Amino acid sequence: MTREPGSRLPAGHSAAPETRRVLKVCGATTPDDITTLAAAGADCVGVWHGVPGGHAELPEERLTELVAAAHATGRLDPVLVTFLGDPQVLAGLARRTGLRWLQLHAYQPPPVVAALRAALPDAVLVKVLHLRGGSCVERPLIGAYERAGTDLFLLDTATEDGRIGSTGHRLSEKDVLALLPRLTRPFLLAGGISPHNRPDYDGVVAHPGFRGVDVDTGARDAQGRFSAPAVTALARAWRTAMSLEESR
Template identity: 70%
Template sequence: MSTTRPLSRTLLKVCGATTPQDIEAAAAAGADCVGLWHGVPGGPSELDRNGLAALAAAARSTGLLPVLVTFLSDAGELAAIAAHTGVGWVQLHAYQPPALVRALREALPADVGIVKVLHVQENGGCVERPLIGAYDRAGTDLFLLDTATGDGRIGSTGAALAPDRVTALLPRLTRPFLLAGGLTPANRPAYEDVVHHPGFRGIDVDTAARTTTGGFGVPQIAALARAWRTGTGTRHAPLPDHPRLELSR
């Protein structure tokens, strides 16, 4: 499928909500999607299954799309979690193989999207580079480019991706993508070439969405929305009823 048809706006996903207050801040500030961690051992934003279900329901009630962010690699378990919690996307944030994506696509309803993270190292390497085509064929709807630090950390590291490292990978992508990795309002101009790529769909932010006390902040998220052209700090219309189909066109 072609990746050249843009969505009506750039998506803003804020990641790592742990409280209803985080959901309220994300919705009030103009986010579109909220990442909810489950199956991320030792993760600072980890939720148990009941907590995940509660925050997913709160997100849906505000018009936000809840996204399961996980290191889990059992398709049956992930499908059961998605059914129980009502998440709209499953984001595979570890090094899950294409076979897991294929099994998960078969197990999930058609309107639940699969996001596969591609880990871009600080030296420009990408472990998944040889597998990008296989991930596409297996049923990935959306890629997410994020930083893998030199000490092996992945996910919400706050470490920025060098723009030239991102643009070097873009010709290999066969699906639309979100950009993550230390994004702020201030560094938006550095990614001009990335933002204008036909496959660009939006950004995924954790650190820059937070206040000094650690929760999501309305001014912080609204500033991201303005800088990255996701809005003006006011709520957008809800996402399509079938986000997987919309994103994969």
Template identity: 65%
Template sequence: MTAQRPLPSPLLKVCGATTPQDIEAAATGAHCVGLWHGVSGGASELDPDELATLSSAARSAGLLPVLVTFLAAPDRLADTVRRTRVGWVQLHAYQPPAMVRALRGALPDEVGIVKVLHMEKGGGCVERPLIGAYERAGTDLFLLDTTTENGRIGSTGRTLDPARVRDLLPLLSRPFLLAGGLTPAGRPAYEETVRHPGFRGIDVDTAARDPSTGSFGAAEIAALAHAWCTDNTPVPDHPRMEPSR
């Protein structure tokens, strides 16, 4: 098995792999790959066997596999992590801080917890009052993403407002990733955010895909990596990025 390469900062995570070909394309320029499980009705949903297979393929390709889930059952998630050997769990829904605390206690210590903070279009951050509680509960990394007008979350393709991101950053004492309609051409709009010491990279679904096939495209991923991750500096090879406790 190929050893996972050290995670850089900034890093590129591509989200929603469903086939071995997606893993191969991701490995041409990404550092992490999101695998959906427990996302009811999700276009990229994987059953447990598919999740285990793609997680193994990702590790063999030098990628960090990330479980992306709406689930809120700590014991079930911890069991899934152990069986599939994912490196991070990304809580991409409205799981409360108490659930994060329980999950941290149930997970192997080396597995990172990523909590999504949802930015409403034309509004603020849904979880803003709970950021401190999430950090104390054991969140290692935040991911800033957008919701749609009807409340849809996850891979919406909606652009993340740079001004609203900047407004939120003083509240964060954990590192963060950006998501939400990011493209190579959109990189200059986030210059101030990218210079923030907590910035760790981006999470992309739509812009990582070949428009003609809907699958991950090597050219698209390479363009994202060039725009957002050029001149990056390796950080210690530890999937939790920074300790939370």
């Protein structure tokens, strides 16, 4: 059966484990992707729906198929990655597909989180915070997002031309560390993550709120396909080898 997240967060909602670090790999589009990621050491798989023009956008029928495939692995938690902002639409989608993790990847306001929390009390709600030019775009709203019921934040880049999601642009550790005192929820780190730049984030990894990383490009080969060696290298670099073995 799919692994249940561990202890509860301050708001009382189920989310990622308090101590275990996870590797989330984004952009699966086929059952073969799911098989590769599960075997190579990923913990969560991002499946896209409601991401206009996204390279991994899925119609609902295919989304449902991949969610079921992820659950069938016994280790992968499927995570909806979406720009959608209608909580009724999102709640209905979650119920129909069996999704429990929802990642709001655009600029959905705190009331959307609150409505989703009311509609899906057992869901894991992930809100992306975008850093651009060293500053967090949503900084004034962080407290409101937390009060609305956010379980996890995901810290990612927004480019100067406004692109968000799977940009491959790295976050500065200095900028991330400057933001962390504002958070009372745990967080995942995204943005150009690779096995080689793990030492550049020692301070972030040591933070008690750090729960793992979210990767897309760094999990792929030169042809853009998911690569088992690349995923395993990410898992080993960002978690200890012991924790990787224990997660199997």
